[in-house]
Amino acid sequence: MKEQETADVGSLHHQRTSAVELKGTVFTLPVLKLHSTDLDAIEHELKVHLARGLNFFRHAPLVIDLAAVEKQAAELDLAALAGILRRLQLFTVGVRNAGPWAAERAVAAGLAVLKGGVTKEEAKEKSSAEPPVATEVLRRRTRIIHHPVRSGQQIYAKGGDLIILSSVNVGAEVIADGNIHVYGSLRGRAFAGVAEDTGARIFAQSMEPELAAIAGNYQVFDEPVPSSLQGKPAQIYLEEEQLVMAPL
Amino acid sequence: MSKVIVVTSGKGGVGKTTTSASFAAGLASRGHRTVVIDFDIGLRNLDLVMGCERRVVYDFVNVINEEASLKQALIRDKVDNNLYILPASQTRDKDALTQDKVGKVIGELRESFDYIVCDSPAGIEKGALMALFYADEALVVTNPEISSVRDSDRILGMLAAKSLRAIEGDEPIKEHLVVSRYSPERVQMGEMLSLDDIQELLGINLIGVIPESEEVLQASNSGVPVIRDERSKSGQAYQDMVARFLGEDVPMRFLEVEKKGFFSRIFGA
Numbered sequence: 001m002k003e004q005e006t007a008d009v010g011s012l013h014h015q016r017t018s019a020v021e022l023k024g025t026v027f028t029l030p031v032l033k034l035h036s037t038d039l040d041a042i043e044h045e046l047k048v049h050l051a052r053g054l055n056f057f058r059h060a061p062l063v064i065d066l067a068a069v070e071k072q073a074a075e076l077d078l079a080a081l082a083g084i085l086r087r088l089q090l091f092t093v094g095v096r097n098a099g100p101w102a103a104e105r106a107v108a109a110g111l112a113v114l115k116g117g118v119t120k121e122e123a124k125e126k127s128s129a130e131p132p133v134a135t136e137v138l139r140r141r142t143r144i145i146h147h148p149v150r151s152g153q154q155i156y157a158k159g160g161d162l163i164i165l166s167s168v169n170v171g172a173e174v175i176a177d178g179n180i181h182v183y184g185s186l187r188g189r190a191f192a193g194v195a196e197d198t199g200a201r202i203f204a205q206s207m208e209p210e211l212a213a214i215a216g217n218y219q220v221f222d223e224p225v226p227s228s229l230q231g232k233p234a235q236i237y238l239e240e241e242q243l244v245m246a247p248l
Numbered sequence: 249m250s251k252v253i254v255v256t257s258g259k260g261g262v263g264k265t266t267t268s269a270s271f272a273a274g275l276a277s278r279g280h281r282t283v284v285i286d287f288d289i290g291l292r293n294l295d296l297v298m299g300c301e302r303r304v305v306y307d308f309v310n311v312i313n314e315e316a317s318l319k320q321a322l323i324r325d326k327v328d329n330n331l332y333i334l335p336a337s338q339t340r341d342k343d344a345l346t347q348d349k350v351g352k353v354i355g356e357l358r359e360s361f362d363y364i365v366c367d368s369p370a371g372i373e374k375g376a377l378m379a380l381f382y383a384d385e386a387l388v389v390t391n392p393e394i395s396s397v398r399d400s401d402r403i404l405g406m407l408a409a410k411s412l413r414a415i416e417g418d419e420p421i422k423e424h425l426v427v428s429r430y431s432p433e434r435v436q437m438g439e440m441l442s443l444d445d446i447q448e449l450l451g452i453n454l455i456g457v458i459p460e461s462e463e464v465l466q467a468s469n470s471g472v473p474v475i476r477d478e479r480s481k482s483g484q485a486y487q488d489m490v491a492r493f494l495g496e497d498v499p500m501r502f503l504e505v506e507k508k509g510f511f512s513r514i515f516g517a
């Protein structure tokens with residue numbers, strides 16, 4: 001979205017002489033790690049993930065990681081998988097950790113074969129490692145926002161905590177893979193722990209959210225928050241799949 | 249150094265055009281060369297409020313399409329030589345505007361005016377985005393009601409994300425809050441949001457509070473910016489607002505419910 005805007009303005013100032021320009025740029029792309037070659041199972045699980053109400057991955061470019069299914073590569077119909085993903089509004093750009101046979105199939109299905117990133121050996125180690133360790137490693141970057149988050153704005157802290165040093169207004173969305181801290185009023189929607197982190201929490205100086213969610217468990221606040229918590233510092237955390245709001 | 253100021257709100261009918269007309273007239277009356285542009289292509293109103301609707305020959309879209317020069321399209325105000333109006337087209341739509349063409353016109357106006365006031369259409373679509381794109385400062389007009397405040401919040405987000413200053417990473421647009429149609433009586437009765445509520449919700453600097461009054465309607469209908477009606481509270485409130493914009497320290501007026509006078513207290517209202 002932002003990229004698009006910038007490009008529009010750019011074209012104001014630069015008169016291009018050639019029709020195209022090729023440049024190398026680094027992108028961070030979401031990776032879909034396959035643990036199975038069963039297309040029905042993959043589709044079902046993806047639908048469950050996408051149905052959690054978060055739209056970050058809609059229209060996202062996606063790389064399929066084949067490291068964990070290397071041995072069953074012959075059973076995998078990459079073209080059909082790309083079709084399923086497309087129906088779910090995910091755009092597959094390529095595969096990685098593909099063996100020679102899978103690489104050939106990928107090219108035939110119109111997918112790029114990506115090199116680099118995590119090597120096969122690393123991927124194998126990681127996939128056998130405990131998941132909590134992996135989130136621990138990922139949870140590092142904290143995003144700090146100094147201005148109010150206004151209606152219609154959406155802020156996502158990928159791989160870390162989100163700290164808002166102002167208010168989150170009605171109609172705004174704040175999202176984090178980790179915790180969310182709001183040092184003003186939280187009046188909009190807050191999604192913490194969207195990377196499956198059930199231990200994530202939401203903190204606010206004044207807790208009046210429209211909706212709060214932790215690791216996909218959400219609650220709408222149709223009724224105003226209890227008067228004991230009205231305008232007071234509070235936190236929201238997950239206890240047995242139920243959101244709990246408590247004073248700080 | 250010329251300044252581009254957008255008058256915007258998100259919501260319609262809150263007083264953008266009234267504020268644009270009075271703000272521009274106020275700046276001009278203090279000796280600043282000022283032009284006010286109507287960005288509401290297809291629904292032009294500013295010329296009516298400024299009382300120059302019968303003098304519109306060429307409009308903003310003609311200038312954009314290079315069918316007329318700026319000089320031909322600019323209308324000088326009847327009473328103030330410092331004030332010019334660039335009217336909107338009534339027959340075209342907002343697609344006639346493009347970012348680079350609007351930029352060219354604004355660039356040209358910057359050469360001969362101190363202040364360029366852009367009267368934004370309602371909404372958050374193309375027309376409103378065009379009006380705010382080149383702004384240096386913004387007057388965000390809000391009524392003391394929740395839907396108006398919410399829409400202003402949305403437009404503030406747009407100012408912070410979609411303006412040229414935001415995209416180029418320059419110093420952000422300076423935002424000023426104008427609360428119009430303010431009625432102390434109705435605030436006291438709890439029918440309207442209070443100033444504190446609005447400021448708490450929007451978190452920007454308050455530059456003016458315009459009381460609800462009949463003079464605004466009368467002035468609009470007779471084609472005179474209400475700021476020129478020196479007896480009306482709204483006119484005085486706009487004068488104060490212009491003074492504050494120019495850096496003067498003027499206390500807010502007309503915020504309290506008027507106390508009844510001696511006679512009306514004795515004889516009843």
